[in-house]
Amino acid sequence: MSYILLRYNGLYIFDDNLEKFQKIDLELNLDDLKEIYKNKLPEKVKNYIKENDIFIGQRFDGYKYTEDINIIRKALEKIGEEKINNKLFIDLLKEQISDSISKDEIIIQAISFLDDLNKSxxxxxxxxxxxxxxxxxxxxxxxxxxxxxIRTIINSNREELMKKYNINKTMGGKIFEKEDLEIMNKISLKIKELYDLRKDLEDYIEKLMREIAPNLSEIATPKIGARLILLSGGLKELSLLPSSTIQVLGAEKALFLHLSKGIKPPKHGVIFNHPYLQKLPPKRRGAMARTLASKISIAVKADLNKKIIYQKLKEELDKRFKELSEK
Known part of the structure; x- marks a missing residue:
């Protein structure tokens, strides 16, 4: 039995008393470091490890290890200061950052851009x-x-529009010349392009939402689902919220006024735009919002676990909506 310590400048094999060691120089590359961070032993290291060997303070899948602080301290004192390849660590950091970017972060940026575009x-x-x-x-x-x-007035002069909308006389100024109308038409064309871009962006968000969160998209609609992801900070973060919090996401100002001034608490946040809430009278919306938030909470957890359950959730949601509609 030997004690094993894998470092970035080589492999150290100690005897069972930690008095003597053998150092094996290894050229660890970026892929090796990524394996190590996943608790997996690189193939080039496995050839030196025997069945009963014990790793010191390092856990690798399928291998023995010890976390005895005295053993760890003694081993580190023996090997002294190690030389670290800074470039390799920088490359590893870049890889980890790149791997950490998820699809829901793209959704957050897309829905934020859509909000900014609407404001503009x-x-x-x-x-x-x-x-x-x-x-x-x-x-x-x-x-x-x-x-x-904007789509109506593009490339249409005043006379054509008056005829189309049966307007006999206008209060519009008579001083407008050809160059005045040209610049207005150019502006209207650019604004129309922004509306076209908005439609493309909405389609993109819907496609992305149905890809990464199919259950949430079906229950909350893709656009509301994307806003919930934005407000919570991510799909995983949304899954950790209780349904009572999901219900009022987006109504933070009203919630603050309730807590500070005692006004009525908000019944719903962004989920207010859901078709079922819009179709119900105000006195029924609170009950519908509670049910909807509960189903959203379940749907998000299913999306994280890659399970498709929206059909059952939708049936339960439809049943509740029908009950409230008929009261």
Missing amino acids: LNLFMERFREWYGLYFPEISQEIEDHEKF
Whole structure:
């Protein structure tokens, strides 16, 4: 029986009294270090290990080890200071960072970008409507939806729009010239491209959500599911939350006012946008939100374990919605 100590500058094989040792120089590479960090012994090391050998303070799958502090201290004192390959450690750190990036982190960035894009679009549209209102205010009043408005006016002059919407006279200014209309049309085309980008991004988020969290996507909808992942910090973090917390995620301000000023607690956060809550009268939404949050909690745990159970959860959710609808 020998004591074994694997270090980055070689393999140390001690006798059973830790008095003498043999050092075997090994050229450990990045793949070897990754194996070691996973508690697996690299193949190039296995050839030197016998059946009853004991590793000192190191645990490897299928091998004996000891965590006796006296043995560890004595062995380290014997070998002295070791020379470490800094470049190898930097490469290992980069690999570990790269491996740690998960799909739900991509979802967090995508849904955050979508939020920023929506804010920018609203800001651009408010400014553009004011500008366009100087030219043709009636059409702006006729079409409330921003996206529909921008798609309607692109490449259409005032006379064409007046005829299309049966507007006989306009209060729009008469001073607009060709170059004024050209710049407004260019801006409207760029804003339309942003709306197209938003649609592409929403489709991408839905595809990604159905790939990594199919149960959550079916129960909460892909967009609400993505927002829950964003608010909790990740899929794993969301799975650790109780359903009562999931229910009010996104309603932190209202919850703070409840705790500080005693106003009524919020019944729901971002899950308020779920179709089932939207279709129910206000007095039934609290009960539906509790059921929905409970099913979301189960769905997320199933997604982490790569199990598909949304059909059963959806049936239970549909049943509860029907009960509340008929009350």
